Amino acid sequence: MHVYEDPATWAPERVRPKGQLVFRFVLTVLYTPVQIVMWLVALVVFLAICLITEVITVFSSSYERGLFKAGDRVLDPLSKWPAWCVSWPEMRHEGDIAYYRARVERVVGRWTEKASAPRVPKKPRPPVECAIPLRDYRGVGGAYVAQVAVAQGWEPRPTDVRKEVRLWWSAASHID
Structure with a gap:
């Protein structure tokens, strides 16, 4: 397994x-x-x-x-923070499930907005893959990220949930 x-x-x-x-x-x-x-x-x-x-x-x-x-x-x-860093919101909301649910929904919603944006000529294609870091879903777990993402049209990819949840925008294979 x-x-x-x-x-x-x-x-x-x-x-x-x-x-x-x-x-x-x-x-x-x-x-x-x-x-x-x-x-x-x-x-x-x-x-x-x-x-x-x-x-x-x-x-x-x-x-x-x-x-x-x-x-x-x-x-x-x-340009990236090390895994041991703790931000002020993380310190204040540690263990607050409602805060982490809202955070996951906001992050996945932003990625969905980017991925579902129409393609602009002579510009890069919208992202079809994303990674949600552990600091965004620590209080609710990767299963909640997958649940929210699947509801918005994403597919979970093979990933190490202890670090991040990788997602793939399934509608990208149907659009050209």
Whole structure:
């Protein structure tokens, strides 16, 4: 049996102790400026490299694509919060099922709105796949995310529910 098929993993996460949440929140407040500075330094270094190697990109499109991929690999992880971070709403609403239900419905609703938007010519297609992170459904479990998503036209994908719930917009296969 795969992890994503085990019903026990789709249950809500247990409520974390208040002291642990406060400690993690304080660490988050101290860590956030450091992360922002690291992101800005990486961006400045990347832009400096781009300016220096601009001459090469004029002659080689593959070098330019590689440079953009490298930028994505460096800057994307720095723009995401680590799993141990705790935000103010998470600390205040830990264990509040109604809050997490509303949060899941809001997040899935936003993704549904994006995915069901009509395609605009010369623009990228609307997203057909999404991932709902654990911090959005911790209090209600992945099963509730799947229930709300299926009601809005999404299909659950193989996923590790302890980290995220991956969804696929099923109407995308019918639209061109």
